[in-house]
Amino acid sequence: MSTATKTFEHVGTRPIRHDGLDKVTGRANYGADYALPGMLHGYVVRSPHAHARIVSIDTSAAEAMAGVKAVVTGSDIPKTNAKLVMGEAALDLGAMGDNALAHDKALYEGHAVAAVAATSPEIASAAAEAIRVVYEPLQPVMNVDQALAPDALILHDGMVTKGRPKPDAPTRTNVALRMELTRGDLDKGFAGADVVIERTFTTPMVHQGYIEPHACVARWGEDGQVVVWTSTQGHFVVRDCCAGILGIDAARIKVIPSEIGGGFGGKIPVYLEPVAIALARKAHRPVKLVMSREDVFRASGPTSGTKIRVKLGAKKDGSFVAASASLYYEAGAYAGSPAGAGAMCAIAAYDIPNFLVEAYDIVVNRPKVAAYRAPGAPAAAFAVESVVDEVARRLGKDPIELRLQNAVREGDQAAYGPEFGPIGLREVLEAARCHPHWKAPLVPQPGRKVGRGVACGFWFNAGLNSSATVSLSADGSANVVTGNPDIGGTRVAQALMVSEELGIPVERVRPIVADTDSIGYNDVTGGSRVCYATGMAVIEAARDAQAQLRARAAKIWDVPVEQVGWERGRAIALNGASGREPLTVSELAAKLMHTGGPIIGSATVNAPMAGPAFGAHICDLEVDEDTGVSRVVRYTVVQDVGKAVHPSYVEGQMQGGASQGIGWALNEEYVYDAEGHLQNPGFLDYRMPVASDLPMIDTVIIEVANPLHPYGVRGVGEVPIVPPLAAVANAMHDATRVRFTALPLSPPRVLAALKQRG
Amino acid sequence: MTVHVRTTINAEPQEFLCEPGETLLEALRSRLGLTGTKEGCATGDCGACSVLLDGRLVPACLVLAAEVSGREVLTVEGVATGDTLHPVQQKFLEHAALQCGVCTPGFVVAAKALLDHNDDPTEEQVRYWLAGNLCRCTGYDKIVRAVLDAAADMRGVTV
Ligand code: FES
Numbered sequence: 006m007s008t009a010t011k012t013f014e015h016v017g018t019r020p021i022r023h024d025g026l027d028k029v030t031g032r033a034n035y036g037a038d039y040a041l042p043g044m045l046h047g048y049v050v051r052s053p054h055a056h057a058r059i060v061s062i063d064t065s066a067a068e069a070m071a072g073v074k075a076v077v078t079g080s081d082i083p084k085t086n087a088k089l090v091m092g093e094a095a096l097d098l099g100a101m102g103d104n105a106l107a108h109d110k111a112l113y114e115g116h117a118v119a120a121v122a123a124t125s126p127e128i129a130s131a132a133a134e135a136i137r138v139v140y141e142p143l144q145p146v147m148n149v150d151q152a153l154a155p156d157a158l159i160l161h162d163g164m165v166t167k168g169r170p171k172p173d174a175p176t177r178t179n180v181a182l183r184m185e186l187t188r189g190d191l192d193k194g195f196a197g198a199d200v201v202i203e204r205t206f207t208t209p210m211v212h213q214g215y216i217e218p219h220a221c222v223a224r225w226g227e228d229g230q231v232v233v234w235t236s237t238q239g240h241f242v243v244r245d246c247c248a249g250i251l252g253i254d255a256a257r258i259k260v261i262p263s264e265i266g267g268g269f270g271g272k273i274p275v276y277l278e279p280v281a282i283a284l285a286r287k288a289h290r291p292v293k294l295v296m297s298r299e300d301v302f303r304a305s306g307p308t309s310g311t312k313i314r315v316k317l318g319a320k321k322d323g324s325f326v327a328a329s330a331s332l333y334y335e336a337g338a339y340a341g342s343p344a345g346a347g348a349m350c351a352i353a354a355y356d357i358p359n360f361l362v363e364a365y366d367i368v369v370n371r372p373k374v375a376a377y378r379a380p381g382a383p384a385a386a387f388a389v390e391s392v393v394d395e396v397a398r399r400l401g402k403d404p405i406e407l408r409l410q411n412a413v414r415e416g417d418q419a420a421y422g423p424e425f426g427p428i429g430l431r432e433v434l435e436a437a438r439c440h441p442h443w444k445a446p447l448v449p450q451p452g453r454k455v456g457r458g459v460a461c462g463f464w465f466n467a468g469l470n471s472s473a474t475v476s477l478s479a480d481g482s483a484n485v486v487t488g489n490p491d492i493g494g495t496r497v498a499q500a501l502m503v504s505e506e507l508g509i510p511v512e513r514v515r516p517i518v519a520d521t522d523s524i525g526y527n528d529v530t531g532g533s534r535v536c537y538a539t540g541m542a543v544i545e546a547a548r549d550a551q552a553q554l555r556a557r558a559a560k561i562w563d564v565p566v567e568q569v570g571w572e573r574g575r576a577i578a579l580n581g582a583s584g585r586e587p588l589t590v591s592e593l594a595a596k597l598m599h600t601g602g603p604i605i606g607s608a609t610v611n612a613p614m615a616g617p618a619f620g621a622h623i624c625d626l627e628v629d630e631d632t633g634v635s636r637v638v639r640y641t642v643v644q645d646v647g648k649a650v651h652p653s654y655v656e657g658q659m660q661g662g663a664s665q666g667i668g669w670a671l672n673e674e675y676v677y678d679a680e681g682h683l684q685n686p687g688f689l690d691y692r693m694p695v696a697s698d699l700p701m702i703d704t705v706i707i708e709v710a711n712p713l714h715p716y717g718v719r720g721v722g723e724v725p726i727v728p729p730l731a732a733v734a735n736a737m738h739d740a741t742r743v744r745f746t747a748l749p750l751s752p753p754r755v756l757a758a759l760k761q762r763g
Numbered sequence: 764m765t766v767h768v769r770t771t772i773n774a775e776p777q778e779f780l781c782e783p784g785e786t787l788l789e790a791l792r793s794r795l796g797l798t799g800t801k802e803g804c805a806t807g808d809c810g811a812c813s814v815l816l817d818g819r820l821v822p823a824c825l826v827l828a829a830e831v832s833g834r835e836v837l838t839v840e841g842v843a844t845g846d847t848l849h850p851v852q853q854k855f856l857e858h859a860a861l862q863c864g865v866c867t868p869g870f871v872v873a874a875k876a877l878l879d880h881n882d883d884p885t886e887e888q889v890r891y892w893l894a895g896n897l898c899r900c901t902g903y904d905k906i907v908r909a910v911l912d913a914a915a916d917m918r919g920v921t922v
């Protein structure tokens with residue numbers, strides 16, 4: 006289905022990605038694959054306590070060991086108040102530095118407190134054992150309820166609640182931020198409702214689960230120039246964070262991104278890089294640091310566990326009249342949960358005249374959360390979409406009809422503020438309603454129950470800043486260079502854009518991700534922004550090259566440039582210059598050095614806005630009522646992506662996001678004991694979906710063009726993780742008649758609820 | 764004490780010294796420069812380190828380097844023949860069965876092992892065979908399709 010009117014020649018095709026060959030043959034280099042001559046191996050010492058004051062650290066025994074070349078602690082990372090602006094948000098470099106190596110307190114189990122560099126990994130880990138850290142253990146604060154208790158221990162002395170704290174809020178607090186969105190008259194709204202449903206939901210802390218652990222190599226040169234090889238979603242942000250944390254000029258740091266083995270938001274912050282730089286500086290040798298899988302679980306950034314209360318009022322005819330919601334998100338050890346984004350997304354799909362949504366960002370003794378695909382939105386959608394499902398049942402309405410009836414449309418003011426431009430929610434819902442999946446009968450296997458659920462999801466998408474260059478070779482091939490690590494096929498999409506603009510076949514366009522010294526600034530690969538914003542820079546760079554090619558044609562033809570047009574990759578003569586045969590890019594390129602020299606098209610974009618997007622998922626779930634084991638047996642993802650540049654990778658994002666959401670719904674969770682020790686820091690006990698857990702995942706791409714992008718692109722990566730939590734839970738309700746308000750729907754929880762239901 | 768290992772890797776004779784407790788994964792990556800085999804967990808739970816040992820699929824992180832003495836190891840680097848990709852590799856590219864690609868070497872080796880002894884697997888057989896390989900990016904849909912298509916290709920049929 007497409008409302009885009011532009012026709013394309015290359016965009017929308019499915020060529021083989023340029024970086025694919027290296028990946029299927031094992032040649033591609035990821036973070037841990039780099040080695041330098043003389044390189045040392047680092048090891049990070051981590052706190053065994055969830056909450057403790059660091060009394061002293063004695064590194065002398067470690068330093069005296071043969072083969073140990075450097076030891077660092079928090080005292081090697083300056084304390085700072087610096088912030089790094091990233092779009093609307095700002096990264097707190099002080100917290101990031103303290104997270105990389107604790108200064109005064111260990112704030113979660115696994116918090117880095119020291120690090121060593123030695124000539125072998127074995128010596129490094131033995132030296133780490135020899136470091137004596139004296140802790141004064143404190144009571145850990147493990148969840149929202151404990152953090153908000155009147156007698157709660159305070160994680161950070163001096164924390165004040167930013168945003169809009171309640172007037173009666175305590176002054177000593179673990180609440181870093183409170184925000185609210187409000188419209189209309191809540192009491193009047195609810196008074197006019199025929200049905201009001203109010204429930205409180207919880208979701209566990211979960212991890213992005215990228216397969217590649219964090220890894221980097223850092224070299225400190227005698228001249229103070231630093232080089233870092235690392236696996237990251239944004240090497241410019243790594244550069245700027247390390248510069249800010251360590252107090253060195255950004256221009257002194259060059260960051261070379263490796264291929265990245267998954268990130269989903271989790272590879273935006275720096276953990277190892279400042280430590281590796283500090284070690285390399287002391288040791289005068291390059292240092293490699295690699296996290297173990299356990300380190301990744303304990304000490305990189307998962308996403309928030311949440312507690313969310315939702316109340317929704319509707320009239321008999323189905324129209325929503327009022328909503329209120331309170332969202333409490335665990336930030337982990339430092340401020341910065343996505344509670345605010347969760348609040349902004351919570352009811353974004355619906356036109357509700359009266360509402361109050363409030364959100365709390367709460368610090369607890371868990372790892373500092375990082376972004377995870379549409380950060381904040383999935384938990385909020387789980388709560389709201391479960392309640393919407395319940396309203397539909399109460400009113401005897403089809404759940405898709407009810408959503409359509411209340412769906413926002415172009416011109417509506419979003420609950421989070423701005424007026425929606427063209428959006429595809431209705432198209433998405435209508436496509437879901439027409440899909441064979443929605444109409445197919447449910448056929449339970451013997452001994453099982455089966456149910457169907459549907460849910461919507463919303464994400465803003467991001468724009469931000471990007472740079473790109475397109476350079477032409479004399480044989481008519483081209484390079485396109487950007488600075489965004491390619492996490493899922495963005496290079497081939499960028500090459501397609503150059504093909505579209507210049508008419509060069511995609512296999513003759515080489516897309517490259519360059520290091521921080523070799524291309525202008527690019528914000529992170531995140532916010533579903535690469536195909537959109539960096540794509541925009543690529544298109545503009547290609548158009549810049551195209552304008553230069555037209556000027557060359559004008560020179561060859563000896564006509565004014567106004568008389569040269571561009572069509573299907575060729576310069577064509579316009580009126581006044583007619584009679585001249587069109588010149589292809591190859592023909593023009595062959596003459597480059599005689600018509601004025603090399604051609605490089607370049608562009609930078611600053612895209613404050615993006616194209617918001619919606620999706621709807623349909624889930625069929627089969628439940629074994631004797632064991633509580635459930636299984637997704639059919640799944641369909643419908644999403645408005647604006648324009649699919651390479652449809653295979655668009656589908657891949659939709660399928661991958663859905664399966665992460667299914668894992669979140671059914672099995673994944675951080676399990677802590679009362680002392681704050683993580684019980685399942687490995688893939689055996691942190692149960693992510695495997696191939697035999699899932700069916701094929703059907704995709705329906707909707708294309709409601711985003712007017713902000715030359716091809717209509719919105720971005721795709723994040724929306725698909727928003728609906729699954731609720732889609733699965735709604736299917737579970739359909740199968741069992743039990744409304745689950747806590748995730749995951751793991752067999753013991755399901756079994757217990759079924760027993761209670763009787 | 765170091766161990767002297769004589770073995771065959773990707774059809775080439777190889778000799779190296781290693782520590783007695785060193786895993787095959789560490790030896791491949793650090794001593795032999797064969798970094799195509801990835802480490803995702805080092806506990807046998809992710810399949811990123813999949814290799815064939817005498818034709819059997821094993822996680823290299825759970826095999827000691829010293830154990831491969833006198834045996835044959837095949838890593839992802841040895842799956843293609845010269846410039847010709849194995850059908851699994853070719854179909855992974857055509858089906859866009861990789862996103863970040865860090866799981867891909869493990870899947871390529873594991874899928875090759877399946878097709879070596881069963882060139883006509885069902886979707887269910889593919890899914891269960893590959894259940895030891897984690898992919899967090901794709902949701903497995905395109906991976907399963909690529910493997911089924913590679914099998915068809917090897918049988919000489921087109922689907
Ligand atoms: S690294 Fe061997 S199975 Fe994960």
Ligand code: FES
Nearest residue numbers: 862863898899900
């Ligand atoms: S493609 Fe990223 S883990 Fe499989």
